[in-house]
Amino acid sequence: PDTIVADQPIDLAGYRPDNADGVFSGDISMRQALILSKNTVPVMLLDAVGVPAFLSRFRTVGKPLQLGTSDAEAGLAVALGGVGVSPEQLTWFYSAIANEGELKELRFAPGDRRRSLGNLFSPAAANAVADILADVPPPAGRARLAAQDGTRRVAFKTGTSYGFRDAWAVGFDKLHTVGVWIGRPDGAPHLGAYGVSAAAPVMMQVFDALPVPKKGAAAGRKPLGALASPRSLPERLRRFGSTPAYQTREPLEILYPREGAQIAAQRDQGETFSLPLKVAGGRPPYRWTVLGEELAPEPTGERWAAISGRGQIDIAVTDADGKVDKATFWFE
Template identity: 35%
Template sequence: MKRRLTIGALALVVAAGLADLLLPPDLGRLQAVSVVVEDRVGRLLRPFASPDGTWRMGAEPSQVSPLYLSMLREMEDRRFGWHPGVDPLAMIRASAQMVSHGRVVSGGSTLTMQLARLLTPKPRTIAAKLTEMARAVQLQMRLGRDGVLAGYLTLAPFGGALEGVRAASLAWFGREPDHLAPAQAALLVALPQSPERLRPDRNPVAAKAARDRVLDRAAKAGIIAADVAASAKQDPVPTAMLDMPMAAPHLSTRLAAQATGAVVRTTLDGTLQRTMETLVEAQSRFWPDNADMAVMVVANDGRRVLAHVGSAQWRRCQIDLTRAVRSPGSTLKPFIYALAFDDLSLHPATLVVDAPRRFGAWMPRNFDQDSHGEMPVREALQRSLNVPAVQALELVGPARLATLLRQSGAELAFPPLAEPSLPLALGGVGMKLADLVMLYAGLGEDGRVRKLAYQAGQPADPGTVLVGQAAARAVLRILEAAPAPPGMVSANVARRGRAIAFKTGTSYGFRDAWAIGVSKDYTVGVWVGRPDGVPRPGEYGLATAAPMLFQIFDQLPPETGSRPPSSQPDHALYHGVPPLALARLRPPDDDAGGRDTSERPRLLFPLDGAEVEPIGAGIALMAQGGTPPLRWLANGRPLSPGAEFWHPDGPGFSRLTVVDGQGRQASASIRVVTPP
């Protein structure tokens, strides 16, 4: 007898397995859920409707209030977890009640049977009920207790386009279902019983009555105390659906469109993100001319984007202005000087003359339309003077600057058929806020530029070295001492022990106002302007964007310490006095103050912009003019005295400089190529 029972049990198991294999349940609706975008710790930023237009957000039992789950089991399936998907006792009880009362008093459907019906809705017939029972057993075997419960929590209807307890809790209460008050939990248990008839925004009386019945049942079962139930009954039911959360809407929309799964975990800090959105929206109310703002906050460690505000109001401007191509104004000047420092073509204490000067047919002027005479390079950068910056770019080479920025990952937009030229120093190119923030964060990591990370788990970018550590730190030290915005005292920053290296910029015609700042731990970028590019006279970077930059830094956590010591503490850039050859930057037509009218040195080979293939001895070095002795530098490093050839380390861009006995110099940016 025992053997026959064992064989029969095995036969049933085999038959059930074959049935499950041949007639698997359709779990398509469980897979067609809303894409949800979360912050770095899993807090919801923004959900998106599922493909069929419903709000159907996946939910696990661990994401839902234990109080709600207890009330749910009490009302819908007391023996859930103890039966195989069908509860015979509940079926017998329901049948007996129907016979004795002549109507349906209570249902016999388990949560598993309800899930089967939600997965494949069918007309309520005897045949459909039997199919539902068979599917319930199958689902219980396939998904297990927690899987079945997760399916119900995801698909249960709550009125309108709401499916699942997460969507319902957000729409009716504006909160996740992990912590629910008794009245809220009871309403969410009651609604699926008749989701349209009990919708509280349409029939609040019926909804309240249904909720109160759940509270009474919970009190009777000992789930909540009687006085708690009585107090909960006094709470009003919601009378309108709330909008779904919409934090970081621009970034969320972009990431959701690229998503391959239902959950997108970002690097954003949800609390900081909402603080930034509130700050930007409040500031935008003071602008009557439809101006807008974009903000990015990045953690220098790992380049994690902590906050992303694409515009002040999503409903007014759905363009992600952090990715809009605009003129960067003067914000590229730090990189010009950083390259010149890296080459040792300039030193922070090199004297430059800010005076009117023509560069071909172009004569740039300062923002204040004035000239300020002789001063050190550091002051010229702090005051964002234009003529010295163009002179520095003349040394560095606009093509070289553009190439290095592109190699670092930045996109530069020039007019069709246009080549990089000297106006690049003053914003003669199109760039994105996101790329500028990426480049400035590179200065914060001693010159190594890495791609920004928007998603958690994104592979680390090895990055590209734009300039060396000494050059990057020299620029940051200069910008840390830049004048604060008008009427702005950096006491808030000082209180937090935070040194901020910041640069502002204003594009031609006052169309764009920029401010970008770097501290040890953070990089912040702010853009202000009109999305349509209409000028805003009088609105410039230092007055319009910089105050917001300082406000944002004041919202950030304190710095974790100071920068580590330099790996090259004796580098010439850290000395207060420049080398003799870098004491003064003279324009090409300068006669050295009348002390020597000899010809300035000039390069005969290689020429600026040339592609050069080394021969066996290296690359020949030829110069003419100047006061002897002539000294050569390759990429800022001195060559041996009297050098006639240079051996490059490999292919790529390099800069050769010849300096005469009076410190006058000539340079060429070349590209070293190797034979195929």
């Protein structure tokens, strides 16, 4: 959980996941990345582990994910929920985190026996994830639920699928795992329904009605293999990957010419003028478009462009992540 990773724009064989809020935070811990729902981090982790290896864990316990393709052909979108899974299955998988990684058959009546299907996660991994999810802030207007001993009662996560077709929240305490799905039976979008604002409050209401456990969701002895403290991290686990420390990237912005500027042009030859172009932020290389003509990529934030004629001039710049800034100005 305390391993540092760079939350920054990535390009993995053409796949460029973005964060839901469009913000990249730079160097953060794995704990922060999960709490803040950063999309880039799980994609990088899955790329390192390998999609087939990840999917095989679910096949091992007899619960393969629905892909519509073979494991070998599945892409990195699996890390962000690009698989078929029912609310029941999703809640079931979360119950394994609550049960130190062991997946057991669901119990639909008090007398049902719960046969073990095997370990979906290691006890150490399940413990670490439970501890992180217990730190997820409660939905707006709600206080954090506490167990009888005063510790964090509920560990939970929320999600919102592409196009607002699914809003979900799954949480667990020492006694129960609760899953809530909000959407339309026909799969149509439910605009504005986010997991954290639509499903999480309902999930909390369910926990309000359930018995309060003696201990919190993350309470208990650390399993064999878990680290005693962040300071005990071995060198190889202190940072994920070899990416250097990343500084939060400033928004792409045209510095010159500014929007609405009126420029007294200096004549070079005939009616052609040399115009300096300056941009800040974003990620190079930069591709400028002047009067509809795209210029060659430029690795720095400055270049010159030849302008013919006077009057209104439209320019635009696109960075390596596809971000765009535009400006309109006038040559006098």
